[in-house]
Amino acid sequence: MNTPEKPTSPLFLDFWSGLSQNNPVFVQMLGLCPTMAVSNSLENGLAMGLATTFVLLCSSFLVSAVRHYIPSEVRLTSYILIIATFVTVADMVLAAGFPEISKALGPFIPLIVVNCIILGRAEAFAGKVGPLRALADAAGMGAGFTFALLLISGFRELLGSGSLLGYNVLGPRFEPWVFMVMPPGGFLTLGLIFLFMGWRMERDMRRAKEEKA
Amino acid sequence: MNDLAWIFFSTVLVNNFTLAMFLGLCPFFGVTSKVDNAWRLGAANTFVLVITSLSVWLLNTFLLAKTPFLRTIAFIVVIASTVQIVEMIIKKYLPGLFRELGIYLPLITTNCAILGLALFQTTRNYNLIQGIVFAFGAGLGLTLALTLMASIRERMDVADVPTMAKRMGLVLVVASCLSMAFMGFAGLGSQ
Numbered sequence: 001m002n003t004p005e006k007p008t009s010p011l012f013l014d015f016w017s018g019l020s021q022n023n024p025v026f027v028q029m030l031g032l033c034p035t036m037a038v039s040n041s042l043e044n045g046l047a048m049g050l051a052t053t054f055v056l057l058c059s060s061f062l063v064s065a066v067r068h069y070i071p072s073e074v075r076l077t078s079y080i081l082i083i084a085t086f087v088t089v090a091d092m093v094l095a096a097g098f099p100e101i102s103k104a105l106g107p108f109i110p111l112i113v114v115n116c117i118i119l120g121r122a123e124a125f126a127g128k129v130g131p132l133r134a135l136a137d138a139a140g141m142g143a144g145f146t147f148a149l150l151l152i153s154g155f156r157e158l159l160g161s162g163s164l165l166g167y168n169v170l171g172p173r174f175e176p177w178v179f180m181v182m183p184p185g186g187f188l189t190l191g192l193i194f195l196f197m198g199w200r201m202e203r204d205m206r207r208a209k210e211e212k213a
Numbered sequence: 214m215n216d217l218a219w220i221f222f223s224t225v226l227v228n229n230f231t232l233a234m235f236l237g238l239c240p241f242f243g244v245t246s247k248v249d250n251a252w253r254l255g256a257a258n259t260f261v262l263v264i265t266s267l268s269v270w271l272l273n274t275f276l277l278a279k280t281p282f283l284r285t286i287a288f289i290v291v292i293a294s295t296v297q298i299v300e301m302i303i304k305k306y307l308p309g310l311f312r313e314l315g316i317y318l319p320l321i322t323t324n325c326a327i328l329g330l331a332l333f334q335t336t337r338n339y340n341l342i343q344g345i346v347f348a349f350g351a352g353l354g355l356t357l358a359l360t361l362m363a364s365i366r367e368r369m370d371v372a373d374v375p376t377m378a379k380r381m382g383l384v385l386v387v388a389s390c391l392s393m394a395f396m397g398f399a400g401l402g403s404q
Contacts, residue, residue, distance in 0.1 A: 029242070029381065033325045037235035077293060084286040092282065107332040110285045114325045116239060183233050184392040191385030198377035 011136045018140025024117045025148035026197065031117040035149060036186035038108050042165050045153025046146070047101045051090045051109060053142025056118050057135060058086045060126040064134035067127050079122040080113070087112045117141060152189050156180045217346050220339075224350030226398040230326050231358040232391055237326035241362060242384065246370075251363035252356055253313060257299075259352025261321050262330055264295050266348035269331045270341050288331045296322045326355060361391060 024030045031052075038048045059082050070078050091109045094102040102109065112118070121141055126134040157163060160181030162170035179185050230236045240254055268291045277284055300318050304311045311318070321327065330351050334344050365387055374383055 032238040032242070033235050036238070077290075080289055080293065081286065084289050088282060088285050091285065107329060107336065110332055111236075111325050111328055113285055113289050114323050114328050116323055119323060179393075182396065183235065184389045184396065186235065187385050187389035187392055191382055191389055194380065194382035194385055195377060198380055198382050202377045 011133065014133050014136040015140035015143075018137060018142070018144040019147065020144070022141075023144040023148060024120075024141055025145060026193065028117075028120075030120055031115045031145060032190075034108055034111065034115055035145075035152065036183075036190065038105055039149055039153035039156055039186060039189075040160065040181040041104075041157045042150065042153045043101065044104055045149040047094070047098070048105060048108065049142070049146030049149040051094065051105075052112055052115060052117070052145055053139070054090055055083065055086045055112055056121065056138045056142045056145075058089075059083045059118060060121055060134040060138035061131050062086075063122045063126040064129060064131045070127075075127065076119075076123070079119060079127075083118050083122070084113045117145060152186070152193070155189050156185055160185060217343065220343055221346050221350040224347055225354040225357065226395065229354040229358060229395050230329070230351050231355055232388070232395045234329070236329040237324050237355055240320070240324060241359060241388070242381070246363065246366055248360060248363040248367060251359040253310075255352065255356025255359045257318060258321060258324065258326065258355050259349065261292075261296055261299055261327060262348040262352045262355075263345060264299065265292055265327055265331060266334060266344040267341075268295060269334055270339075270344050273335055284332075284335065288328060292327050292331070293322050326351065358391070362388065365391075 018024065022028060025032070025035050034048055034052070038044045059079070062082050063079055087110060090112070091102075094105075094109060121138060125137050129137075154164060157165075158169065159177045160179070162168060162174040162176050180189070224230070228234060231238065231241050237258070240258075269288060272287055272291060277287060296319060300311075303318070330348055334347060339347055366384065369383065369387070378386075
C-alpha cells in the first residue's frame with residue numbers, strides 16, 4: 001500500500017475481518033477439504049495457503065472489475081470460469097517452479113476451483129463493490145485462510161513428525177505421533193481448535209454473567 | 214475382473230473419499246443432521262459421479278489429449294452442466310424426489326468429490342469400465358460416510374454434552390474416530 005492507512009479506514013476493516021471475526025476456516029467453516037487434506041506438513045500448508053491467496057486476489061479483482069458487464073443469470077458460471085483460469089495459472093507456475101511441492105499437493109491444486117471460500121467471496125463481496133475493496137477483502141480472507149492452515153499444519157507436523165518445515169525440532173528421542181499426519185489427525189486437530197474456541201466463548205459468557213450479578 | 218473388484222473396494226472402504234481423502238466435507242458436515250437427507254444426497258451424488266466419470270472419459274479420449282492444460286476448466290464446465298441436466302431430468306420425471314432434494318442438488322456442483330473424481334480418474338489413466346466402477350465406489354463410500362455420520366449425530370442430539378462441545382467441536386472429534394475406524398480397512402487392499 002502506498003498510502004499510510006488509519007486503522008479504522010474501511011479498507012483496513014475489510015482486510016481485518018477476513019483475518020479475525022470472519023475467518024473463513026474457524027468462523028465460517030468454508031474450504032475445509034483443502035484445509036485438512038494438505039495440512040500434514042507446514043510446507044504443504046504454506047504452499048496451499050499462498051496458492052489459494054493468489055487465486056483469491058486475482059479472481060476477486062477481476063470479478064469486481066467486470067461486475068457491471070456480467071448478467072446476473074450467468075454470473076455463477078462466469079465466476080467459476082474466471083476462478084478456473086487463475087487456478088490453471090497457479091497450477092502451471094507451481095509445476096514449473098516448485099515441482100516437488102506441486103507433486104506433494106497433487107490434485108489439490110486444481111481442486112482450488114471448488115474451494116467454497118473463493119466462489120463465496122466472489123458472490124457475497126467482490127461482485128458488489130469496487131476493485132480496491134474487493135482486493136482488500138481478498139487479501140484478508142487469503143491471510144486468514146493461510147493463518148488457519150499454518151496453525152493446523154504446524155501442530156500436525158510438530159506432533160506427527162517431530163519437525164517443522166522439515167527441520168527436526170523435538171530431537172532424536174521424540175517418538176513421532178504418526179496418527180497426527182494421517183487423515184484422522186486432521187479431523188482431530190480442527191476438532192480440538194473448535195473445542196478450545198467453544199471453551200473460551202463459554203468462559204467469557206460466564207464471566208460477563210458474573211459481572212452483571 | 215480382480216482389478217475392478219480391487220478398485221471398487223479400495224474406493225469404498227480403504228480410500229473412502231470423505232474419511233480418508235477429505236473430499237466432499239461440506240455436505241459431510243452440513244447435511245448430516247438427518248439420516249433421510251444424508252442417504253438421499255448420497256444417492257444423488259453417486260448418480261452425478263457416474264455421469265461425470267463417463268463424460269470425463271469422453272473428454273479425455275477425444276478432446277483433451279493434445280491440450281492437457283485446459284483440463285481444469287473443461288472439467289468444471291462439464292460438471293456444472295451435468296448437474297444442471299440431472300436437475301432438469303429429475304424435476305421433469307421425478308418431481309417428488311426433486312422436492313425432497315431441494316437445494317442440495319445444485320450444490321453438488323461445488324462438491325469437491327466430483328472434481329476430485331475427474332482428476333484422479335485422469336491421473337490414474339482409468340479406462341471407461343474402470344472409471345465407472347471407480348465412480349460407483351466413490352459414490353457408495355460417500356453415501357456410507359454421510360449415513361454413518363448422520364446416524365451418530367441423531368443420537369448426539371439427545372445426549373447431554375458439555376456446552377463447549379455443542380457446536381462443531383464434538384462433530385469433528387467424532388469424524389476423527391470414524392476416520393480412524395476406516396483406517397482399519399487399510400490391510401484389505403495394499404497394492
